Amino acid sequence: MATTGTLRDAFVDELRDSYDGEKQLIKALKKMAKAAKHEELRSAFETHLEETQGQVQRLEQVFAMLDEKVKGKHCDGIAGIIEEGASVMEEDFDDATMNACLIASGQRAEHYEMAAYGTLVAWARVLGEDEAADLLQQTLDEEKAADEKLSALAEGGINDDAAGPGEDDEMNEASSSSRSKPSRATRPRARNGASARAPQSRS
Ligand SMILES: [Fe+2]
Secondary structure, three states: OOOOOOHHHHHHHHHHHHHHHHHHHHHHHHHHHHHOOOHHHHHHHHHHHHHHHHHHHHHHHHHHHOOOOOOOOOOHHHHHHHHHHHHHHOOOOOHHHHHHHHHHHHHHHHHHHHHHHHHHHHHHHHOOOHHHHHHHHHHHHHHHHHHHHHHHHHHHHHHHHHHOOOHHHHHOOHHHHHOOOOOOOOOOOOOOOOOOOOOOOOO
16 A cells, blocks of 8 residues: 555545535535525525535635645545435424424534534645635634524524423413423523534634
8 A cells, every 4th residue: 555645635635525525515405495494594504505605616716726626525424414414304303393403414514514624724734725724714614603503593492492382381281291391491401512613723
């Protein structure tokens, strides 16, 4: 096995992986926007779809800066995340649950991309490709913002809607006594998604 590959080769390889991943996500985000049964969630997916198209162009600029051919390399990681999301979309969930599941799928993709771009920015810097690093940092910032937006939507009502009526609602709903979910008042509040700090990023 040849051992002549350098960090620059690995960097270009990762860029091609991300290029392919973004293109896969363009298709997936269209489907997710369509599947969303919540106005703000749909518009969050649509906004990120537009950003993703810009991210593809940014990667093309980076390839040009490095004098490398614009080429994708199948991104197995994003393909797996998209496949999982697609199988959830086929489930017979009620609308509110589906919205919560779409957020879960979207955040998996965002965190994968945050990890990838965090590495790309760090590698671009050590390779002295500061212009490329600046462009990749812009994308990293967009991924983080998209993740934060999904957390805000989940915590701003979508998770509660999916969990069903809480104690207050139950007082007016005698037939709901068989519900096994804990009430909204007693459920611990959990932060949606992991911490939005991407590895290796120092923005
Ligand atoms: Fe992206």
